[in-house]
Amino acid sequence: MSTGSVYTTEWLKKRVIEVISKQFGKSVKEASKKDMYFALANVVNSEIREKWQNTNKKYNENGHKQLYYLSMEFLIGRLLRNNLLNCGLLQVTEKVMEELGFQLDAILEEEEDAGLGNGGLGRLAACFLDSLASLKYPGHGFGIRYRYGLFEQRIIHGNQVELPDNWLTEPYPWETRKEDEAIIVQFHGNVHMFKRNDGSLEFKYENTDKVLAIPYDVPIVGYQNDTVNTLRLWSAEPIYYDKVDSLDDMFFRDLNHQHSIEQISGFLYPDDSSLEGKELRLKQQYFLTSATIQHIIKQFKNNYRLPLTRLHEKVVIQINDTHPTLAIPELMRILMDEERFGWDEAWEITTNVFAYTNHTIMEEALETWPIDLFKNLLPRIYMIVHEINERFCKRLWFDYPEMRERIPNMAIIAYGKIHMARLAMVGSFSVNGVAKLHTKILKEKVMNDFYTIEPHKFNNKTNGITHRRWLLQINPKLGNLITELIGPQWILRPKQMIHLLKYSKDRTILEKFDRVKNKNKQTLANYIYEQTGIKVDTSSIFDVHIKRLHEYKRQLLNVFHIIYLYHELKDNPNLDITPRTFIFGAKAAPGYHIAKEIIKLINSVATKVNNDPDVKDKLKVIFLENYNVSLAEKIIPAADVSEQISTASKEASGTGNMKLMMNGALTIGTLDGANVEICELVGKENMFIFGLKAEEVIAFYEQGGYDARDIYNTDDRIRRIMDLLNDGEFGKQSIEFKDIYYHILYHNDPYFVLKDFESYLEAHELIDQTYRDKYTWTHKSAVNIAHSGKFSSDQTIQEYVNDIWKIKKL
Known part of the structure; x- marks a missing residue:
């Protein structure tokens, strides 16, 4: 019954009873609501899996241009009812549950809300993924698989008390771990520069802290159309090496190393009031962007067999607010350091691939990072951002002499800080606001200097809901x-x-x-x-x-x-x-x-x-x-x-x-x-x-x-x-x-x-x-x-x- 949109109560009842028996060793009468939730998820997943594989196969075979939507949040909520509805199984499931002595609404309450977001930014990203799949567009989300969400709120004597949002206490039935597609992300270390025989520069990294980014894929099911896109969530895990000096060295090194690495995908929005908290947030952002950009380049090479100069023909990357902006210098790093492109060619490729959505006009919400922190954590990325800034400021000086006094307010690196919104605007071919009024204020006030020199980049896309x-x-x-x-x-x-x-x-x-x-x-x-x-x-x-x-x-x-x-x-x-x-x-x-x-x-x-x-x-x-x-x-x-x-x-x-x-x-x-x-x-x-x-x-x-x-x-x-x-x-x-x-x-x-x-x-x-x-x-x-x-x-x-x-x- 894996094809078509007509499901019978007899078919579903048989499937559910089989899963309860095989997976839990119980009869339906002995099954709890939690058992029934996992049984239904199992049945739905089996219906999704083939469609998911077929969707990806068609995208690759047809050479489709694909969208990659980068966001620090995906507030997807519970998925069982959503997937039942989109698979055409909701009505028959309600009937079968009644026949088996359960209420579907009670079973749905057994699912934890995925702790992957906080507010409107994350819910918007989730709605966008739903619409992309329901409209049959090749678009996928990329985020972090946070072990703990923002926090679980309790009100005690009127006060908000924060408890850990441990949403992954039990297995999350919608995710598939893809260990064979893990990617290495590097922090800290030293960068050495050499001249190649052809006069180009080569960069070598030493003593870096390496982290494994393990992907967990969540299916995003289109509304009754056999299309299943992907939300890929990266989990930070340590790399284990065979060669160690002693068992004690291995134990303590692994213990400290594992703890520091697990924090990267540990909490959504760690407290950044301390220097350590700021560094952890910056780590999270680079972890997401580096893993994703490496994955995109690998997919492009495998699927299209085209030169990277044509990357923009098959790839578009949307940055959801400033958090994933490091994707821009990361793509430059890969193109120059690994693919041996010169600066101008790499910049041409990069600026034709990225589009940036701004979500705020509030100064305190426009991200900045202290230079020293950034330079220490991401030395090679800092070098690239510095060069982007130098070239941009020179362009302003020579091409827009009337803007010279404005350079300090437009520079990516200014007053001891790196300004992420400015980097996003400089490195993207599109900058959009999310409501007509918001975009008007961006153009006339907050980003007026950038709008003055590149008005063609700016456009409005009013938010929507599924x-x-x-x-x-x-x-x-x-x-x-x-x-x-x-x-x-x-x-x-x-x-x-x-x-x-x-x-x-x-x-x-x-x-x-x-x-x-x-x-x-x-x-x-x-x-x-x-x-x-x-x-x-x-x-x-x-x-x-x-x-x-x-x-x-x-x-x-x-x-x-x-x-x-x-x-x-x-x-x-x-x-x-x-x-x-x-x-x-x-x-x-x-x-x-x-x-x-x-x-x-x-x-x-x-x-x-x-x-x-x-x-x-x-x-x-x-x-x-x-x-x-x-x-x-x-x-x-x-x-x-x-x-x-x-x-x-x-x-x-x-x-x-x-x-x-x-x-x-x-x-x-x-x-x-x-x-x-x-x-x-x-x-x-x-x-x-x-x-x-x-x-x-x-x-x-x-x-x-x-x-x-x-x-x-x-x-x-x-x-x-x-x-x-x-x-x-x-x-x-x-x-x-x-x-x-x-x-x-x-x-x-x-x-x-x-x-x-x-x-x-x-x-x-x-x-x-x-x-x-x-x-x-x-x-x-x-x-x-x-x-x-x-x-x-x-x-x-x-x-x-x-x-x-x-x-x-x-």
Whole structure:
């Protein structure tokens, strides 16, 4: 039954029983949910394997140009349901599990979320891989197989506590170890330069620390199309040598060596507040890029039998943010030191292969490395980066005399640091932002100098999400309703969802949408009760704020509004407001003090609000710990309101806004990132826009003119909230949240929480009034769903293909 899309319950039942018997030595009645999870994974893998081999064979035989997508994160989430859906096995599996006495949903909960990412950057990469396979494009991901994810979050007495995210405790059934394709990566050592007889230079390395990069391949299954691409994850392991002086030498050397090497693929984003932490991060980045570039060159030689001067005809490499930028000098190293190309020819090859995606305009997020650290860890790579910088600066000096004063702000090596975004821009043929506003700011502000000399490189590719996971998979009731209304074509062509507009004023149909939402809210309410013991009212507005905890994402503005509402209700218990359930999910970086304080504040406010009988029917605050892909999949289908309230100009794009919109939530947001494009599509009347615009924020940063103390002194609501932070109302001691208080007033409210507060309140009052009219609310929700197909990652990938990658379908 390995071909075709029709699977029978008899076939699947037989296969599952066989695996349970052979693999676990049990009958189905004796099998646990965990046993059944591994049995199903085994069956799915056996269906995938042949398609996977055939896909790779066709790519190679047909001489396809291939995309290599390099990213430090791939937030792929759980894969069993996704692979069942994409293989056409989901419905038959649900039936078979019921017949065997199991619930598929319970079995799916047995799978660990892969600890391979943190936030939007990693989830974007995962969505892109899904779309590439589903559109039958030859595109593969390359990352690191982290032994531990970012961390497992626990909330203890309101505080975030970080535990190891040991996601690989049990075997990961989706990966295949390819030890025979291991690659050696070298660090440290000495570089010696010699002149060859032909006058060219030769470089020899001595005393390097060698690390083995072992690939683990994970299949990326296209949607019911027999295409299976690859996510290759590198694991760092020591190289063992036979010749040792003594057994003791071997033991201690191996012990220390193994520990230092295992750290390379040990943790996602190690703490870089120390020099050792910085070096480990830089090691990770070179480990990923060196292993991947070596693999690409080897594959090119084996599959195409073409000279490397034609590498760009068969290979395109997309750098996802600055983390994999070392791929550029690494390719130069291989071309010059191993393939004997001269500089000019190697540079021509390199700059025709790489494309760079920028994900931020925030200065602190544009990576830099201290020269001494970089030079010591990667001596040969430093020499190459230095030469790239020298040649680039000379080019600026001679070809662009009007830019000479700008050279220090454009140089790759400047002020004792190596600037990775600048290296990425200089070494790539394409530089793209991830939303129209973001790309505009890159061109006009952050990267204006580079845009001035090479405007042809810059382009926009607004982010997208895979609608197969973020609607069809996580919200099957809504998916079925859409199919019932407009047919199944939208699954392959998501822009077809626009046909839902003709039903957006049909009361009978809107009632069906409303019933779906209410069922999803009940499911989430049950989950919240199981996790927290708190009962929430499903007729209340489910107001959702789920994303990484960062000041610019302004969870603080949200909690200030909750404090305001709470005291309004305390002052006037008969106040007529629509009941609200505020739902948060967020992790703060372990060393980010203010972010962790905001988490503590949310939980402290939740404790007070949820236990106050005066407001119990009108206000609830829920913080769900350990936010990850699987938790997002539970929350998003139930959301009424999507909080996208970043300080305008700070959010590059956002993809949570797209996921929530696609599931019928209405956005309250600033005109930031992709919110701008959502607003262009659905109209301001179908979302709730507030706050400063990007140009106003940038003007305040550049010209001044904003004083947070003025607002504190003149707005009674703001002063009351701030003073509550300062006098200990929400803490066990009066100093509990003084850091937030002083941070806002003494750093002049850097993310304009106070400035946007009044506008935010007005938007929420409009939400309150609008929600009371169910027809109007559901109409707006349906309009959002209808337009959301525009934000499918299928659309984004097609734009990358057309404008940058130039790859062809299988």
